[in-house]
Amino acid sequence: MTNTHPPSPVTGQHTPQQAAWSLDASGIPLTLRLSGNWDVEHGGMAPFPQDGLHTATPGQVLQLDTQQLENWDTAFISFLWDVKQAANHAGVQFDPSTLPGPAQRLLALLPPEPAKPPAAQKAPAPFLDRVGDKTLRCLDETGTVAVMAAETAKGALKALTGKSGMRLKDLATDLWNAGPSALLIVGIVNFLVGAILAFVGLIELRRFAADIYVANLVGIACAREISAIMTAIVMAGRTGGAYAARISTMLGNEEIDALEVSGIPVSTYILLPSILSLSLMMPLLYIYGTIIAIFGGFVVAMTMMSGTAIGYLTTTVNGIALHEFIFGFIKSFFFAGFIALAACRVGLKAGRSAADVGIAATRAVVIGIVGVIAMDALFAIIANVLDI
Amino acid sequence: MAESSDPIISVHDLTIAFGPKVIQQNVSFDLKRGSIFAVMGGSGCGKSTLLKSMIGLLRPASGQILVEGEDYWAQNQRRRTELNHRFGVLFQSAALWSSMTVGENVALPMEMFTPLRPDVIRRLVELKLGFVGMEHAVDLMPSEISGGMRKRAGLARAIALDPDILFFDEPSAGLDPITSARLDDLILTLRDGLGATIVIVSHELPSLFKIADDGIFLDAKTHTPIAHGAPRDLRDHSTIPEVMAFMNREATVQDASATKGETHG
Numbered sequence: 001m002t003n004t005h006p007p008s009p010v011t012g013q014h015t016p017q018q019a020a021w022s023l024d025a026s027g028i029p030l031t032l033r034l035s036g037n038w039d040v041e042h043g044g045m046a047p048f049p050q051d052g053l054h055t056a057t058p059g060q061v062l063q064l065d066t067q068q069l070e071n072w073d074t075a076f077i078s079f080l081w082d083v084k085q086a087a088n089h090a091g092v093q094f095d096p097s098t099l100p101g102p103a104q105r106l107l108a109l110l111p112p113e114p115a116k117p118p119a120a121q122k123a124p125a126p127f128l129d130r131v132g133d134k135t136l137r138c139l140d141e142t143g144t145v146a147v148m149a150a151e152t153a154k155g156a157l158k159a160l161t162g163k164s165g166m167r168l169k170d171l172a173t174d175l176w177n178a179g180p181s182a183l184l185i186v187g188i189v190n191f192l193v194g195a196i197l198a199f200v201g202l203i204e205l206r207r208f209a210a211d212i213y214v215a216n217l218v219g220i221a222c223a224r225e226i227s228a229i230m231t232a233i234v235m236a237g238r239t240g241g242a243y244a245a246r247i248s249t250m251l252g253n254e255e256i257d258a259l260e261v262s263g264i265p266v267s268t269y270i271l272l273p274s275i276l277s278l279s280l281m282m283p284l285l286y287i288y289g290t291i292i293a294i295f296g297g298f299v300v301a302m303t304m305m306s307g308t309a310i311g312y313l314t315t316t317v318n319g320i321a322l323h324e325f326i327f328g329f330i331k332s333f334f335f336a337g338f339i340a341l342a343a344c345r346v347g348l349k350a351g352r353s354a355a356d357v358g359i360a361a362t363r364a365v366v367i368g369i370v371g372v373i374a375m376d377a378l379f380a381i382i383a384n385v386l387d388i
Numbered sequence: 389m390a391e392s393s394d395p396i397i398s399v400h401d402l403t404i405a406f407g408p409k410v411i412q413q414n415v416s417f418d419l420k421r422g423s424i425f426a427v428m429g430g431s432g433c434g435k436s437t438l439l440k441s442m443i444g445l446l447r448p449a450s451g452q453i454l455v456e457g458e459d460y461w462a463q464n465q466r467r468r469t470e471l472n473h474r475f476g477v478l479f480q481s482a483a484l485w486s487s488m489t490v491g492e493n494v495a496l497p498m499e500m501f502t503p504l505r506p507d508v509i510r511r512l513v514e515l516k517l518g519f520v521g522m523e524h525a526v527d528l529m530p531s532e533i534s535g536g537m538r539k540r541a542g543l544a545r546a547i548a549l550d551p552d553i554l555f556f557d558e559p560s561a562g563l564d565p566i567t568s569a570r571l572d573d574l575i576l577t578l579r580d581g582l583g584a585t586i587v588i589v590s591h592e593l594p595s596l597f598k599i600a601d602d603g604i605f606l607d608a609k610t611h612t613p614i615a616h617g618a619p620r621d622l623r624d625h626s627t628i629p630e631v632m633a634f635m636n637r638e639a640t641v642q643d644a645s646a647t648k649g650e651t652h653g
Contacts, residue, residue: 040550045508073550074582078515106581109574110518115526353486353531 017070018042021079023052029061030092032083035068038076045075048082050089058091064098077106081114088112145345148271152341155272165265170273178239179281183288185238189230190289194218194296197226202304211305215312216319218297223324227289229376232335235282236368240343243274244364247347248357256348266348275340282336283329290328327388331379338375339368394456396421396553396585397442402451404434404441411437414612415451417604419553424579424586426596426603426619430634433608435589436480436557442587443477443555444468473501476551476584480558482542484530490541491517491526497548516544520574536567540574547578554578556588560595568592572599593637597623605631 019038024031030053036042053062062083080096080103087094096104125133158164201217247270250256259266294316301312343364350360395418402415411434419425427435440446442453444460453460455471463471484493494513498504504512517523520540525533533541539559546554559575560568572595579586590596596603596619605615605622607630615622615631623635632638 040502040504040508040512045504045511047511074512074515074547077581078511081515081518102581102583105577106519109521109577109581110515111521111523114514114518115523351531353529355487356531 019046019075019079021046021048025055029063029095030056031063031065033065033068034076035070037070038072038079040073040075042071045078048079048086050082050086052083053086053090053092056090056092059093061093061095062087063095066098066100069100072100072103074106077103077110080107081110084110085113145341148267148345149337149341151265151267152271152275155268156276159272159276164272165268166272167269170269171277174273174277175281177242178235178277179284182235182238182281182285186231186234186285186289187292189234190222190227190293191296193226193230194222194293194298195300197221197293198297198300199304202301206305211301212307212311212315214297214301214305215315218301219294219316219320220324222290222293222297223320223328225328225376227293228286228328228331228335229372231282231285231289231332232339232372233369235278235285235336236339236343236372237365239278240339240368241361241365243340243343244347244350245357245361247344248350248352248360251348251350252352252354252357271344274344275337278340279333279336282339283332286328286332287325290325323388327379327383331376334379335372335375338371342367342371393421395419396456397587398454398457399442400452400454402438402441402453403449404437404446405449410449410611412606412611412613415604415606417613417616419585419587420602421585422579422583423602424575424588424600426600427587427589427606428591428596428603428619428622428634429606430591430608433606434611435591435606438606439555439557439587439589443475444472473549474552475555476546476549476553477555478539478542478546478557478559480561482530482535482538484538484541484545486530489527489529490522490533490544493530493541494545494548497545501549512548516547517541519547519578520544536563539563539571543571543574543578547582547584550582552584554584554586556586556590558590558592559588560590560592565594568595569598571595575599591634593619593635605634 017037019034019036019042021035022033024033056062064080080099084094084096084107086092096107099107124130155164155166159166197218198214201214202211205211205213205217247256250270256266259269298309298312298316301307302309346360346364346367350356397419399415399417399419403413404411404415405413415438417425427438429435437446441448442460447461452462455474458471460468460471484490485496488496491513494516495509498509498512502509513526514523517526520543522537522540522544525537525541530538530541543559556575559571563571575586575588576599578584588596588600600619603617603619603622604613605628606612607614609630615626615628617626619635622631626632626635
């Protein structure tokens with residue numbers, strides 16, 4: 001019995017050099033004839049059927065006839081590996097001795113069987129299990145962040161007396177990154193927001209001939225809410241993302257491990273300067289942002305309404321009570337603390353690969369922005385209750 | 389088609405530099421087909437930098453690298469990329485792409501540069517991982533496997549396209565002696581099996597003596613190659629103090645003459 005199987009071509013046409021094999025099962029020993037070009041381009045990737053040797057009696061020897069074999073590459077080895085497996089299953093003895101030497105050596109590297117496909121995914125845990133698991137993890141995370149916050153606060157107190165061990169150089173670098181170098185972007189964003197507010201406000205207020213109240217509108221909205229939030233969102237994207245990326249990269253480079261082994265607490269070396277600098281700089285950026293936003297409104301108002309500059313500015317100063325500024329200032333401080341703490345925590349929890357750095361940066365920014373807006377809502381409720 | 393006795397790569401009077409800082413100059417050598425060529429020298433002598441200029445990552449300041457007679461750096465970017473498909477590179481830290489599984493790492497060059505069907509690629513990935521004994525790790529992420537396994541997976545990726553020339557940057561760095569010896573055997577078997585030519589940057593002496601049959605020794609002080617030949621021959625016959633000190637693992641050049649003739653490895 002002789003079966004001839006022209007393997008299905010992968011690329012190229014049927015040519016005499018096409019890889020082909022035929023099994024001569026009549027003779028003893030069994031003979032597998034291989035001919036043609038057994039490389040990937042000439043269709044050498046044909047699989048040998050798993051049951052191709054099922055007619056053979058166990059214990060027989062399978063010889064390979066390679067006299068008509070031309071070129072070969074790893075595709076040939078792939079085919080031979082299949083043959084060897086089929087021979088194993090049928091209890092046939094595979095004799096590689098007639099193969100070219102290099103092919104024998106490569107074949108010898110391969111294990112008897114390819115790896116089993118991974119076991120099917122386990123069924124998802126019951127609903128209550130998952131809820132319980134999530135809750136526990138949430139509580140655990142809250143605890144960890146609280147400990148981090150407490151350690152940073154303690155470190156900040158110690159820093160006042162100069163005993164924290166924090167390097168002033170690190171603090172200076174972080175202060176620069178979280179403050180002066182953000183002036184431009186915070187300025188642009190706040191200017192535009194102030195200008196847009198004034199524009200929309202003017203169009204509506206004009207219907208009631210109350211143009212001049214646009215000064216109050218812009219002033220109060222920016223001082224109380226918008227500048228604080230916009231500045232925090234910009235800083236969450238800018239500095240929060242940077243903190244998370246830096247810390248997770250340090251984790252991947254084993255720098256965090258090196259700190260721990262050297263006995264340098266991560267909290268004083270990384271967390272303290274990062275969190276401190278953002279918390280110190282954000283309120284200042286908020287004040288700067290508010291002034292720029294008011295200026296943005298002023299520019300639009302001056303071009304759209306008939307009034308004097310002095311009049312507009314006087315209305316603004318009279319319209320904003322000092323406590324609006326204090327409220328915004330305090331909020332900014334808390335926003336900054338939250339953004340920095342969350343970013344550091346996300347960075348420290350990240351995995352160690354390049355992909356994990358990206359995930360950590362994204363997560364830090366998302367948590368920062370959502371958290372800031374949620375906190376602002378909370379502040380609004382508190383202010384309402386306290387009647388500020 | 390080039391004669392099989394022609395060198396596969398020939399380097400002529402190469403100078404590699406970072407700006408005004410010369411790393412190595414007057415570098416000339418021929419890479420014989422089927423040889424295992426060792427680039428040797430102390431730390432910081434520019435071994436890896438020479439490798440970088442051979443695989444297209446760093447343009448040399450002057451000189452030529454001829455790949456089968458074709459001036460590599462005189463070609464445009466597209467032609468260089470085509471030539472690079474004939475190269476397989478194992479980087480020092482394996483450089484597996486961390487967002488992909490081991491199997492996807494090996495499959496990517498085939499998906500990008502061959503018209504093969506996905507099922508064919510899957511079988512080839514299985515095969516190449518099988519060569520390096522990593523077939524069980526096909527669905528694992530690089531972060532889930534050990535350093536030695538990453539090296540082997542990187543090797544499987546380097547041979548994905550059946551390259552003619554394999555470049556290894558410190559293949560045994562960070563591996564235990566047994567794993568390192570196994571990797572040596574694997575390199576030899578792959579060289580014979582695939583018919584590839586191998587360039588290996590290393591200062592692992594036992595491994596170099598075992599597998600390399602040609603080489604060049606770069607000197608960090610004079611910024612030039614000071615010896616050519618197989619590491620074994622350099623160890624046994626070189627009279628250059630720096631080379632002798634290196635091959636016999638001596639601390640200083642002065643000590644080398646005292647223990648002349650002793651061999652190591």
